[in-house]
Amino acid sequence: MCTLEKRGDLFLLTLTGEDEHRFHPDTIASVLSLLEQAKSQSTKGSVLITTGHGKFFSNGFDLAWAQSAGHGAIERMHQMVKSFKPVLAALLDLPMPTIAALNGHAAASGLMFALSHDYVFMRKDRGVLYMSEVDIGLPVPDYFSALVVAKVGSGIARRELLLSGKKLKGEEAVALGIVDSAAHDSAEGVVEATVSLGESLAAKKWNGEVYASIRKSLYPELCRMVNLTANNLATHNL
Amino acid sequence: MCTLEKRGDLFLLTLTGDGEHRFHPDTIATILSLLEQAKSQSTRGSILITTANGKFFSNGFDLAWAQTAGSITGAANRLHQMVESLKPVVAALLDLPMPTIAALNGHAAAAGLMLALSHDYVFMRKDRGVLYMSEVDIGLSMPDYFSALVRAKIGTSAARRELLLSGKKIRGEEAVGLGIVDSAAYDSEEGVVQASVRLGEKLAAKKWSGEVYASIRKSLYPELCGILGLEARVFATPKL
Numbered sequence: 001m002c003t004l005e006k007r008g009d010l011f012l013l014t015l016t017g018e019d020e021h022r023f024h025p026d027t028i029a030s031v032l033s034l035l036e037q038a039k040s041q042s043t044k045g046s047v048l049i050t051t052g053h054g055k056f057f058s059n060g061f062d063l064a065w066a067q068s069a070g071h072g073a074i075e076r077m078h079q080m081v082k083s084f085k086p087v088l089a090a091l092l093d094l095p096m097p098t099i100a101a102l103n104g105h106a107a108a109s110g111l112m113f114a115l116s117h118d119y120v121f122m123r124k125d126r127g128v129l130y131m132s133e134v135d136i137g138l139p140v141p142d143y144f145s146a147l148v149v150a151k152v153g154s155g156i157a158r159r160e161l162l163l164s165g166k167k168l169k170g171e172e173a174v175a176l177g178i179v180d181s182a183a184h185d186s187a188e189g190v191v192e193a194t195v196s197l198g199e200s201l202a203a204k205k206w207n208g209e210v211y212a213s214i215r216k217s218l219y220p221e222l223c224r225m226v227n228l229t230a231n232n233l234a235t236h237n238l
Numbered sequence: 239m240c241t242l243e244k245r246g247d248l249f250l251l252t253l254t255g256d257g258e259h260r261f262h263p264d265t266i267a268t269i270l271s272l273l274e275q276a277k278s279q280s281t282r283g284s285i286l287i288t289t290a291n292g293k294f295f296s297n298g299f300d301l302a303w304a305q306t307a308g309s310i311t312g313a314a315n316r317l318h319q320m321v322e323s324l325k326p327v328v329a330a331l332l333d334l335p336m337p338t339i340a341a342l343n344g345h346a347a348a349a350g351l352m353l354a355l356s357h358d359y360v361f362m363r364k365d366r367g368v369l370y371m372s373e374v375d376i377g378l379s380m381p382d383y384f385s386a387l388v389r390a391k392i393g394t395s396a397a398r399r400e401l402l403l404s405g406k407k408i409r410g411e412e413a414v415g416l417g418i419v420d421s422a423a424y425d426s427e428e429g430v431v432q433a434s435v436r437l438g439e440k441l442a443a444k445k446w447s448g449e450v451y452a453s454i455r456k457s458l459y460p461e462l463c464g465i466l467g468l469e470a471r472v473f474a475t476p477k478l
Contacts, residue, residue, distance in 0.1 A: 133450070137447045142457060149460075155391035157393070
């Protein structure tokens with residue numbers, strides 16, 4: 001389902017298997033637990049890289065699991081929406097730079113998971129970003145919209161992301177300011193690029209607490225919505 | 239003054255006549271009523287396109303009507319009245335259960351530009367027509383919901399400053415560069431309207447639930463919605 005490895009300064013979180021890596025309550029719990037593990041083992045210079053195997057980074061919540069409850073479907077949707085919030089919070093709070101290396105498609109909550117990272121790299125040749133909610137007829141959770149508003153600057157880009165039903169390919173995603181880079185023609189290429197970036201950030205030997213506090217200060221509205229407070233206590237390198 | 243027509247899935251709201259289409263309390267009331275009509279007749283796949291005839295989309299509030307109040311206080315009251323009465327129009331557009339497109343036939347200034355910006359998509363002409371926030375030149379302060387709308391829709395500080403604090407008359411190409419409008423590729427009024435109709439038909443074909451669309455739209459602008467007294471409601475039956 002998902003694994004956490006350490007490679008020098010880099011924590012590598014991988015959504016394993018060739019499936020859609022849909023977020024089922026169990027997956028969500030695993031991801032949260034691995035993020036907590038990375039946090040507890042973090043030191044100066046730690047960096048997180050999150051990636052997946054196969055065609056999908058993640059295709060969002062496990063809607064099939066919701067549907068299998070019949071009348072309980074909406075209840076299960078709410079459960080997943082609610083349980084996913086702490087994952088976003090954990091990423092925003094993580095005391096190290098975070099990089100999402102998109103091996104493939106990222107949709108709905110899968111895309112929100114990616115966007116919760118400081119840097120997002122995707123493939124040029126394959127993989128799309130897709131907020132499917134408007135097509136399916138699902139309202140967007142308030143903290144999803146807050147994340148989009150926090151991370152994506154232009155009104156037009158936000159509309160293209162949430163209100164167009166478009167499947168955005170790499171080049172367009174870069175132009176809209178949603179991802180940092182879509183320069184690589186393979187999943188390996190994306191991962192290598194993120195490892196390079198990760199190593200150059202790790203070399204800064206930043207204090208992770210300070211990094212996280214500065215990051216959270218950029219997104220006060222989002223932090224409020226996911227129940228995070230920015231703490232401003234730090235010992236400076238003055 | 240203004241008309242609402244239905245063409246298939248498309249609602250076409252037109253500010254008629256060749257004048258400046260200034261917003262007088264009567265105009266504002268008419269627009270509001272037509273928006274309510276479109277809302278009540280909306281179905282899956284509905285789209286609103288708003289346009290105007292002549293050289294102007296709209297040149298803003300009817301300041302001449304304000305001045306005929308005869309005193310400074312009277313004029314200020316009338317202006318205040320117009321500012322307050324436009325708020326529900328902006329709210330109605332944000333709340334409209336269908337995608338909205340402003341097809342700018344010509345100049346859009348002040349409250350007229352705010353009306354345009356309240357739409358999901360804005361198309362303007364390449365050859366004619368400017369966007370102009372005149373307030374800084376006239377010496378009028380900005381209503382809070384105008385600034386909130388600009389902050390909600392326009393991403394960069396530089397673009398917001400160019401729009402509100404420069405007194406510039408921004409032409410199509412620059413408006414696209416600043417991220418204020420989606421497109422300024424047309425050299426005629428017909429061209430802009432046709433492009434809006436094409437986009438409208440494409441969006442209509444998605445057969446989206448208007449309630450869900452409006453709810454997602456409003457969730458993008460929580461501060462603006464707060465100022466306008468709008469809440470995002472999230473009742474929907476998804477196609478799971």
